[in-house]
Amino acid sequence: MHLHTRSISICLAIFIAFTGTALAAGPENEKCMACHGSAEIKSSSIRRVYIDPARFASTTHAIVGCTSCHDRVSSGHPGDSYIPPKATCGECHGPVHDEYAKSVHAPKARCNDCHNPHDARLPASMSGEDINRTCARCHDTRKTIQSHAKWLPQADLHIDSLLCITCHTGSKDYVIIMSIESRLPGSGTEFKTAGYEELAGLTRGEDIRRLIDLNGDNIVSLAELRAFNHQLRGKNMRLWGMMTPEIVTHSYQILNNRWDCSFCHASGPKAMQKSFISFPEKNGGFTRLSVEKGAILDILYGTPDFYMLGTTRSTALNIIGALIVAAGLSFPVAHGFFRFLTRKNRKESNHEA
């Protein structure tokens, strides 16, 4: 019951915070951040207690407030030897806790091993690269590619274009998230998700979403996507698509149907209608902008570098291909027909053709 009252009071606090009646956690946080967010702490030997103020402030946990998770900070803090308690995630995230506890991964990692409670974000506010980095803390990417290559063709390509959680948790629906990646000229082949500053430089301070969403209607049309892709040519930038679960679960498992390639590759073009572009924000988060339905399927320019075998095929090309094959087939059929009708001619003249 303790758990429940806590969640309810938190929800209330958030409700109040969001409606702006009172910024419940604001002043409290600032008191703590005066030290924990300061540059001195950041550069001191106790850097582990440093919390990035901008990043923290942009998370929902900032509304929850330091003291909701660290209640009973002593008045002598930090001079006394009293260590403030730390809430456990399950106290407020009961359902996630229960789901995760049942998964095969529960004995291998705690919530805090994958999440930084001071920089916790919704999956929608993270780039695919960030989400995969969560796993890479323990699962070396190169080794993961090697172990998956035993059964997964082009494992390197898969690990580049999929989140680990796309295969290892049980979401039902998937979306394609595209992020803008860049690399320094002459820096080899590694592309990285472009940061806010970098893109802001390109728009000269304007909302960076305008880089792609030219008319500012908060939806990216195929024409806008095309124009952007065109602009990227030769700029050491690219739009990188990743297949992402629509809803993140914590049911870590090895799903049998992920062995079967057709789970993804035979889902047909209908499964690939939804896509988003993920833009970096100032504080380390990301926002998503919807892309016109079906853009992923466009032959040439929608997403030139994202192709999912068997699924993102283009109907226009299929028709052209079918015409080519039909043209080839029509020759034997027509010629054979006349050949049959005129078979006597060749016997009579006794000339072998």
Added chain:
Amino acid sequence: MKHKEMMYMTPLPVRIWHWLNAFGIVTLCITGIQIRFPDYINIFGAYKAAIRLHNTAGVVVSISYMLWLVYYLIVARSLIKLYVPTVKDLTSGIFRQAYFYFLAYFVGQPNPHHSTPESKFNPMQKAAYLVIMFILLPLVIASGVLLMYVAPLRELLMLLGGIKILVGTHFLLACCFTAFLFVHIYLATLGHTPLAHFKPMWNGWEEETVEDDAPEKTTEITKPEIGISSTEKQG
């Protein structure tokens, strides 16, 4: 009077290449259909099985292409002579041959082209094989190799305009091969008997009926009892 003569038309390496290539390409077409339309077509069971088979067939076709190239270019040195149409072929030969296929054949006139080991192909065959063997096959092999190693070759892919362009090209090329196959196999049955052109592709020898009193213009017809191939003579 007429009698039969045998010509050694197709040397062994060419036959090995041809049937490796033929089975390879047919396998590629069928597996390719499943790979592109897995939601409609499932011939090989698991998707992965189709991919593995497709990749293997692709490697077989690439290697056999090398065999063909090396044989004709270096060993027999008859690639240009056999496959590249002459100016005359292009200005008149092709039209004569087309006239034959589309009209003369039906009224029972003879084929204007007479195959010999030195001039195996009629002008239309030359043109078609030239396009297939020098343009389409190398392109389909190159695009296939790129698609087998997408991540390591990503830079190259981006230079070519991205993976979508590559996949589209590969697919359209595959459609061209399928179309070619229909025409090719059908035309191969237009010999004096339906199987006449298949036999030399199998055992090398083509049987031909010639008039006793009408010696052929081309001289180097190899008699079976002599048993040496014309390509050896050329060497």
